[in-house]
Amino acid sequence: MSARPPQRIKTMCGITGYVGTKSASEVVIHGLKTLEYRGYDSAGVAAFVNGRIGVVKAVGKVANVEKRIAELGTLNGATCGIGHTRWATHGAPSDKNSHPHGTDKVRIVHNGIIENYAPLREMLVSKGFTFESETDTEVAAKLIEYHYDNCKNHEDALISAMRDIIGSYAIAVMFSDCPETIFAIRKDNPLIIGVGKNENFVASDITAVLEYTNTYYQLGDFELAIVTRDSVKMMDMKKNAVEHPLLTATWSVEAASRGGYDHFMIKEINEEPEAVRKTLHPRIRNLLPNFEEENLSDERLKNAKSVTFVACGTAMHAGLVGKTAIEQLCRVPVKVEIASEFRYNNPILTEDDLVVVISQSGETADSLAALRLAKEKGAYTLGIVNVIGSTIAREADNVIYTWAGPEISVASTKAYTVQISLIYLLTIKMAYLKGKISESEAKEYTRILYEDMPEIIKATIAREDEIHEAAKSFCAYSNLFFIGRGIDYHLAMEGSLKLKEISYIHSEAYAAGELKHGTISLITPEMPVIALATQEDLYEKMISNIREVKARGARVMLIAREGAKDAANEAEKVIFLPRCDQFFNAIPLATVLQMLAYFIAKELGREIDQPRNLAKSVTVE
Ligand code: AGP
Numbered sequence: 001m002s003a004r005p006p007q008r009i010k011t012m013c014g015i016t017g018y019v020g021t022k023s024a025s026e027v028v029i030h031g032l033k034t035l036e037y038r039g040y041d042s043a044g045v046a047a048f049v050n051g052r053i054g055v056v057k058a059v060g061k062v063a064n065v066e067k068r069i070a071e072l073g074t075l076n077g078a079t080c081g082i083g084h085t086r087w088a089t090h091g092a093p094s095d096k097n098s099h100p101h102g103t104d105k106v107r108i109v110h111n112g113i114i115e116n117y118a119p120l121r122e123m124l125v126s127k128g129f130t131f132e133s134e135t136d137t138e139v140a141a142k143l144i145e146y147h148y149d150n151c152k153n154h155e156d157a158l159i160s161a162m163r164d165i166i167g168s169y170a171i172a173v174m175f176s177d178c179p180e181t182i183f184a185i186r187k188d189n190p191l192i193i194g195v196g197k198n199e200n201f202v203a204s205d206i207t208a209v210l211e212y213t214n215t216y217y218q219l220g221d222f223e224l225a226i227v228t229r230d231s232v233k234m235m236d237m238k239k240n241a242v243e244h245p246l247l248t249a250t251w252s253v254e255a256a257s258r259g260g261y262d263h264f265m266i267k268e269i270n271e272e273p274e275a276v277r278k279t280l281h282p283r284i285r286n287l288l289p290n291f292e293e294e295n296l297s298d299e300r301l302k303n304a305k306s307v308t309f310v311a312c313g314t315a316m317h318a319g320l321v322g323k324t325a326i327e328q329l330c331r332v333p334v335k336v337e338i339a340s341e342f343r344y345n346n347p348i349l350t351e352d353d354l355v356v357v358i359s360q361s362g363e364t365a366d367s368l369a370a371l372r373l374a375k376e377k378g379a380y381t382l383g384i385v386n387v388i389g390s391t392i393a394r395e396a397d398n399v400i401y402t403w404a405g406p407e408i409s410v411a412s413t414k415a416y417t418v419q420i421s422l423i424y425l426l427t428i429k430m431a432y433l434k435g436k437i438s439e440s441e442a443k444e445y446t447r448i449l450y451e452d453m454p455e456i457i458k459a460t461i462a463r464e465d466e467i468h469e470a471a472k473s474f475c476a477y478s479n480l481f482f483i484g485r486g487i488d489y490h491l492a493m494e495g496s497l498k499l500k501e502i503s504y505i506h507s508e509a510y511a512a513g514e515l516k517h518g519t520i521s522l523i524t525p526e527m528p529v530i531a532l533a534t535q536e537d538l539y540e541k542m543i544s545n546i547r548e549v550k551a552r553g554a555r556v557m558l559i560a561r562e563g564a565k566d567a568a569n570e571a572e573k574v575i576f577l578p579r580c581d582q583f584f585n586a587i588p589l590a591t592v593l594q595m596l597a598y599f600i601a602k603e604l605g606r607e608i609d610q611p612r613n614l615a616k617s618v619t620v621e
Helices: 024-034 062-072 117-126 136-151 154-164 264-270 272-283 298-303 313-330 365-376 391-395 414-433 439-461 464-472 487-503 512-517 536-550 586-603
Strands: 014-019 042-049 052-059 080-086 106-114 167-175 182-187 192-195 200-203 215-218 223-228 231-235 306-311 334-338 353-359 380-385 398-401 479-484 506-511 529-533 556-561 573-577
Touching: 014 024, 014 106, 014 167, 014 182, 014 223, 024 042, 024 062, 024 080, 024 200, 042 062, 042 106, 052 062, 080 106, 080 167, 106 136, 117 136, 136 154, 136 167, 154 182, 154 223, 192 231, 200 223, 264 272, 264 586, 272 414, 272 439, 298 414, 306 313, 306 365, 313 334, 313 353, 313 414, 313 487, 353 365, 365 380, 365 391, 380 391, 380 414, 391 398, 414 439, 414 586, 439 586, 464 573, 464 586, 479 487, 479 512, 479 536, 487 506, 487 529, 487 586, 506 512, 512 536, 529 536, 536 556, 556 586, 573 586
Parallel strands: 306 334, 306 353, 353 380, 380 398, 479 506, 479 529, 529 556, 556 573
Antiparallel strands: 014 080, 014 200, 042 052, 042 080, 106 167, 167 182, 182 223, 192 200, 192 215, 223 231
């Protein structure tokens, strides 16, 4: 038992399991590799071998545990197993902290947080249990064993454990006296059951098993599944059978693989034109936005007195684009809230408020908590989500899916571009319903968005060499500024986040007009500035801000509209956006900023798709 008081090891991870006729360790390892974007500081596999549960773990990437399994050979012949890849928020990665956890009797892998692990651990210690790790997961494993020792029934033991546990979890369990069977329980964290031919799977998301099957069930909260190679049983806590629709993932394995690109990130940027087209097309009828499929009534949009976007990170930046667009076209007040702040600010909301929760993964803990709070306060909640069937998608009053396809790279690119495209479409609809624009104006805006925009994004991507060239001259710095005004300031925030998360260069987005109120003291020849000036009415102002920083020795890269006056004389490097109605400039500008961050990080040899310390879906607070 660890001498130190337990430190709550919160992890955000990926789990997977297999039961069938193939090599369990091979299938589980394959699944973990596709989940590595969720977390990758340690990994482990448990499998039934010769009537007992064998376990192999390793610190570091999944490849390390794969290597150790091959060296040890102790899992050879296993056809039922579970696995886990970990992203720890606290506590160093180590063998003892990595999953699977438990004993020879019960082994589990877990994604989520056991909030009340400390009192549970004390209770278990008083019953004679000992602990070797500091994780909450080991507490869950021994809690299940404790209940099983008492009731001698697997389902009852798991149901009792669910009753005791406070927190969020997706857990896969193996009992040594129940071979070739995987049990699974979940609350708040995603867990799918993949259905194959004479084989079945469990996983955090369908990407982990796409190699073998694309049909799956989404297990519901407080439900239990019993999975063997030829059966899947799902039940609630009263042991009543539950039915879920058998879903089919439209994502091919190829779609989730790199498709010949150096990184998922650049592949996903290149998918933006198609992703925008795919997402908008079914929501346009007779050249006007149409959300009947989503049962989003015209009244809801027409009567909205205010809109609140709630999200995290890049998704929150999509909300900022929405704020500019909706306030400009619909003249409706829009708030943009950081979800982790919103949920503790006791927000003022009524049933007249439209709260839009934006999330690529649909599993971000802060955004989910914000959604639940908004619903408690009576607001109508609309999700804009990329992952079908994810928790935010299922809990919002309504959801509009962004059909961007799997986004594997931790840095969000195509999901963001599709989010803002969809928000523009909603803006056009709302402005038309509120009588702020005529039908012909609404049709023209819609045509530009649907017909021109994918081509404009393509033309932007085609400027790859020019963007890469510009990136080379700015990759040697440790700090830099992004400046802009209006929507360009909002895009500066997204450009800054992209650069920081994948290149590790510190950058700051600043309202250009605000620099002179203090921050300009930081401008030196060692502090380059990337100026965004895509708005015609603010261009001259931006040129004066560029001159301000140049006068203090800064090197400047300017991103402007094609044909912007004297641009080439104003900055050392200029990247022009393809001609576009400036109302939609945020879309090609986003692509430029994504590519700029990508090429800078590539020049620096960074681990672009899996940057240090980051995970794709942050399901911890
Ligand atoms: C985006 O590049 C980041 N990886 C991160 O900010 C992300 O946007 C944020 O965690 C929200 O994720 P979500 O869209 O899945 O909710």
